[in-house]
Amino acid sequence: MSPHAHPLALVTGTSSGIGEALARELLHRGWHVIGASRRAPAIADSRYAHLRVDLEDLSALPALLDAQVRGRLTDQAVNRLALVNNAAMLGLLGPVALMDPGEMMRVYAVNTGAPTLLMGWFLQNTPAGVPVRIVNVSSGVAVAAYPGTGGYGNTKAALRNVGMNLAAELDADAPAGSAARDATILSYEPGAVDTPMQTAVRESPVEVLPIVGFFQDLAAQGQLLDPALPAAEIADYLEADGHPRWMERRYESKAPK
Numbered sequence: 001m002s003p004h005a006h007p008l009a010l011v012t013g014t015s016s017g018i019g020e021a022l023a024r025e026l027l028h029r030g031w032h033v034i035g036a037s038r039r040a041p042a043i044a045d046s047r048y049a050h051l052r053v054d055l056e057d058l059s060a061l062p063a064l065l066d067a068q069v070r071g072r073l074t075d076q077a078v079n080r081l082a083l084v085n086n087a088a089m090l091g092l093l094g095p096v097a098l099m100d101p102g103e104m105m106r107v108y109a110v111n112t113g114a115p116t117l118l119m120g121w122f123l124q125n126t127p128a129g130v131p132v133r134i135v136n137v138s139s140g141v142a143v144a145a146y147p148g149t150g151g152y153g154n155t156k157a158a159l160r161n162v163g164m165n166l167a168a169e170l171d172a173d174a175p176a177g178s179a180a181r182d183a184t185i186l187s188y189e190p191g192a193v194d195t196p197m198q199t200a201v202r203e204s205p206v207e208v209l210p211i212v213g214f215f216q217d218l219a220a221q222g223q224l225l226d227p228a229l230p231a232a233e234i235a236d237y238l239e240a241d242g243h244p245r246w247m248e249r250r251y252e253s254k255a256p257k
Helices: 017-028 059-066 099-124 150-172 196-202 212-220 228-239
Strands: 008-011 032-037 048-052 078-085 131-137 182-188 248-249
Touching: 008 017, 008 099, 008 228, 017 032, 017 228, 059 099, 059 131, 078 099, 078 228, 099 150, 131 150, 131 228, 150 182, 150 248, 182 228, 196 212
Parallel strands: 008 032, 008 078, 032 048, 078 131, 131 182, 182 248
Antiparallel strands: none
């Protein structure tokens, strides 16, 4: 093994919030990170590379990945690979009956289409013998119904489902009599986190989001999580072994030592 062996992660949505916090956490732990978003974060580290990308433009994404990411994945110094689908477009808040189909397709492209494309591309372009960890950042509205969140929740529910199906396909594709590929997938609900998206949610009129008061109360009572907390849990998952092929987890608060 190379004396300079290191893990490498591709993280979307690193311009702010959980994505930026995760990039910083992984760098602190010795990872190399490729961040993908329209704006670059203020991270000054030689191990961080930024991929300027609009995840809504699905047609341009494969060529960009081929040109700027593929070579990094196959570097012999890389001893662990991770993909974190964190980026999301809020949009689609409001009653399902009034949902705009055009806007729905834009949000699905970012929240479901791009992560699906990235998972497929990532697994096709990573060496079979290198451990792979995939995390799809989900939401509580992917598994429960809350008035005004049907559109956004559906994009996250679809991502949860495609992750489950990909895991099942990895099991089905394992050659008979040989060890299965070390690739696992986590659907992760970070809870209510203090991010720009949360700010946008709190500014929604009650006619659009009837439960907006709940989020306003969380902020007023200081109950929003620092993005560094779920970022640390995601990093723990990426570094660990022995996971089931697919699993889902919610943020678990840990008491200080």
